[in-house]
Amino acid sequence: MAIITEEEEEEDTKTLIPPKDSDFSKSESTVKKKNPKPQSQNPFPFWFYFTLIFSLATIIFTSLSLFSSHNDPRSWFLSLPPALRQHYSDGRTIKVQVNPDESPIEVFVSESGSVHTENVVIVHGLGLSSFAFKEVIQSLGSKGVHGVAVDLPGNGFSDKSMVVIGGGDREIGFVARVKEVYGLIQEKGVFWAFDQMVETGDLPYEEIIKLQNSKRRSLKAIELGSEETARVLGQVIDTLGLAPMHLVLHDSALGLASNWVSENYQSVRSLTLIDSSISPALPLWILNVPGVREVLLGFSFGFQKLVSFRCSKEMTLSQVEAHRILLKGRNGREAVVASLKKLNHSFDIGQWGNSDGISGIPMQVIWSREGSKEWSEEGQCVAKSLPKAKFFTHSGSRWPQESKSVELADYISEFVSQLPRSTRRVTEEPIPEKVQKLLEEAKAGGDHDHHHGHGHAHAGYTDAYGLGEEMTT
Template sequence: MMFFKAHFPLFTFTEKSPLKDSSTSQFSLSPSLSHLPKLSPMAIITEEEEETKTLVPPGSKESITKNPKPQSENPFPFWFYFTIIFSLATLLFVSISLYSSQNDPRSWFLSLPPALRQHYSDGRTIKVQVNPDELPIEVFVAESGPAQSENVIIVHGLGLSSYAFREIIQSLGSKGIHGVAIDLPGNGFSDKSMVVVGGDREIGFVGRVKEVYGLIQEKGVFWAFDHMVETGDLPYEEIIKLQNSKRRSLKAIELGSEETAKVLSQVIDTLGLSPVHLVLHDSALGLASNWVSENPQSVRSITLLDSSINPSLPLWVLHIPVIREVLLGFSFAFKMLVSLRCSKDMTLSQIEAHRILLKGRNGREAVLGSLKKLNHSFDIAQWGNSDAVNGIPLQVIWSKQVSDVWSEEGELVSKALRKAKFVTHSGSRWPQESKSSELTGYITDFVSAFPISFKRVSEEPIPEKVQKILDEAKAGGDHDHAHTGYTDAYGLGEGWTT
């Protein structure tokens, strides 16, 4: 059906008829214009197409498509993304808390197994000054046996601690020998890091967040904005300077031969051990060789226990990301590494203790820093035949069960140190726990073969005022003041002066 619509200036003409049938027409005039004469209209006819409406049954597919019913949304995507975000946030907070607890000495100590806590309780710490512009470092010392007997001090290699030699020093103590095992700084229970104040060291994202929070607490939230309004500049340099001046970060202790010499000197002097029978295990030879060359008068004898320049534990793998996390994070992985390179006779609890001590309190960073400072070009023949070491009795205890390559290495050491006594043991490169009684026997026989050592006692300087009083007392002069509060010869006598 087609419609025609005509537009006139004063009236409208509408014809409603089929396209080919135009016989019927209707005219309508407006009532207000009925008095006007009839005009021949000019019409503008437009064509409009009639909208066709199709009836669709209510149950057909087309009705469903044109009039869709509201459907409920699938809740699965929302809960999926919510679970992912919540899990990531939880993992982040747990990681931060674990990282903080590892660096917190109290939390770390409480998490130790009973055997390690007992070992720590049996020892003591000594403060040593390695560098004059740094704070003192605490060094852990474990000892057993009578203090007035022969002193045997054991120095461990990198990756170990005094805990590995606890059974040896107890066996030495039961034989009447004073056994001492120390934890070199960066290892065991000794300090592994130091607090550095100031500087522009990288402290990580968490450290920077703490710095910004502390700056807001001190200066206020709008301090930088107020400064920018007053001066027109953002106080960026002042912020950086303020942050660097108050920045406190942890720096891993990197121990070389020079630092080891200072540590050994102060520990031996503090405990009054000189002269000592020195036992150097694994890579301790490269660390303590300088101290031996500089202090031959303080060394009674030297025993090298499977000593080498490079540590038996392949510490280089701890440089590799992901691998180091797996090795130090899982007991079975660390056990495989130790069994492969160090010892196959150690129990899982013993290996677990070494893993915990190596991992906790920045231990990995400290050991790797010390590894970089090792003198890998160390010549054992030149050192053993030097004037300082040539007169010191030497003993080499070497494993015969590791491999043919290691046995050949022992023969080379024996040829380089021709004056040394060479014996073999049935253990591995870490034999101190599985073969402690065998090693104790070798050390005891070697130490007992020498005459009894006479300890050198260093005299403490007498203050000037006390020396003046002592000089007056020796002169026998008459004076009217009383010398109360001082013992004879500055505490060396038995009576009190009056």
């Protein structure tokens, strides 16, 4: 028993002997390798990349939302400054048809003064609008003249683009092509595409693109030349019943409206040219240069410098900003640039002014005396080309309508007052054949009833125009 006990003690003693330092270090390292402690990570890179990605996504979505609302009429109108919204509220829109094969568009018109007085119609040049002449027509109204300012299509509050159905052979990207093919297969069904593949041995891509192009809707900027301007002016004047009237043309409006004046000189009582030229004062060609156009129309500072250098140094910052907003919004830039290409730069003002019909119109030329030397010389050339026209100078720049509105209104109203009062031509519209037949039947029935002593036969007159309930016979 003692031996067994001693052996147990020896075993216990062996188990109680502490290991050596080297053995302890080895075992400790083994434990560390088996159970490593977690190291603390730096959170800075994660939050940096997260913030960067979130910021980029916010910028992209914001830009897309702004781009989508850029051409939305309601969003664009609500973003306008109060002066522009008030100007729109004070005016009216008229439906006109620029080309016979196109849908009608809306033209904005601003008026001031009594309609029973002399009518003065003001047409602006490219890049401007009726907003520039709001103070002029208000001053004319206070002087007893009915002032009307028209926004030519592509400018101001008039329509600047139209919806075109059918894209023709317009090139589109790969993604757009895939979407169109997928959309048509969804519309026609998978079996339609399969049948076409069996018959032709190939995917009917050409037919798919042809069908999609015929249904594609896109916006096309309105291109305004002299012929289009003539149609617009004729419809506006006829709709408002302004003829005969006194016409005022500013800047490049001379080249745009010259055809209409030549064809309708009987309706023009007088003609006033304010710093009129074939090329607009605002260099619109620069708005077709990528990069430059974004800077000029995107920032007030750049556009103000351009206007101050070429058009007017007297305009306030709010006035320049209003013109920038109207020129930028709703595809306005595209419209004026397209219209600039259609201007007749070979227009001869002397030949036009001395032609039959035009030479008999009382005419005055109002020119800037504060412009450059070259511009003053051009004014002298215009005066020599139109020897029958009265020549005056004003104290403003090439865009004097806002800073010198009272001065211009004085020139116009005084010139109009020196002429004999206009006689309005009232034309009766023919009564439709169906209405005329109803009137004759009602009249015949009335004569018959009067012979029999009945006095209610005329009850059918108002019913013929849809104002009554029944026709009594």
